[in-house]
Amino acid sequence: MDKKSKILPADFFNRDTLKVARDLLGKFLVRKIGRRVLSDVITEVEAYDGFDDRASHSHRGMTKRNEPMFGEAGIFYVYFTYGMHFMLNIVTGEKDYPAAVLIRGLQHVSGPARLTKKFRIDKKLNGLPVSKKSGLWVEDRGVVVSKKQIKQTPRIGVLYAGPVWAKKPYRFVFES
DNA sequence: TAAGTGATCTCT
DNA sequence: GAGATCACTTAA
Numbered sequence: 385m386d387k388k389s390k391i392l393p394a395d396f397f398n399r400d401t402l403k404v405a406r407d408l409l410g411k412f413l414v415r416k417i418g419r420r421v422l423s424d425v426i427t428e429v430e431a432y433d434g435f436d437d438r439a440s441h442s443h444r445g446m447t448k449r450n451e452p453m454f455g456e457a458g459i460f461y462v463y464f465t466y467g468m469h470f471m472l473n474i475v476t477g478e479k480d481y482p483a484a485v486l487i488r489g490l491q492h493v494s495g496p497a498r499l500t501k502k503f504r505i506d507k508k509l510n511g512l513p514v515s516k517k518s519g520l521w522v523e524d525r526g527v528v529v530s531k532k533q534i535k536q537t538p539r540i541g542v543l544y545a546g547p548v549w550a551k552k553p554y555r556f557v558f559e560s
Numbered sequence: 561t562a563a564g565t566g567a568t569c570t571c572t
Numbered sequence: 573g574a575g576a577t578c579a580c581t582t583a584a
Binding site for chain 2: 444466467
Binding site: 430432439440441463465466467468469471473486488495496497498539540541542544 | 577578579580581
């Protein structure tokens with residue numbers, strides 16, 4: 385393994401959700417499947433932050449599905465939707481504060497459901513820590529992301545959240 | 561542009 | 573229990 389690459393610790397995720405989202409751009413998502421290791425650069429993320437965020441699953445309170453969002457920073461929140469797609473999120477912030485970052489795209493994979501398919505991410509990872517022992521983790525390999533390369537836009541597919549929350553610029557895109 | 565697909569949430 | 577919804581993708 386490259387000397388410069390380092391695995392992000394749980395602490396990385398225990399910060400303001402928007403900062404974590406932005407800082408995840410340029411980091412590598414790494415997946416171990418048996419003997420094979422897949423990795424790719426994270427290029428698109430969205431923040432879902434707090435109780436009031438009407439676009440977030442958490443805004444109606446804790447349910448069986450969104451329970452991991454209320455957990456500690458640095459665990460996965462994986463859920464199934466549209467009858468066929470898994471979504472990958474990483475939980476941020478303090479325990480009992482519901483927040484997470486949705487990984488929407490990688491350099492060679494666009495679309496949140498396609499990346500979970502390619503990386504074989506499913507509910508088994510739900511609630512597991514973002515670390516090597518889970519077989520899925522995030523590494524900093526020294527990619528420098530300048531402010532000019534970051535585009536900030538409203539989130540996708542959340543029009544139902546009403547004018548205020550649907551327009552929040554909580555989506556970050558890394559354009560290299 | 562719309563169908564597919566099924567878990568989950570929100571009422572009865 | 574029933575009905576609606578859904579942080580999407582693909583095919584046309």
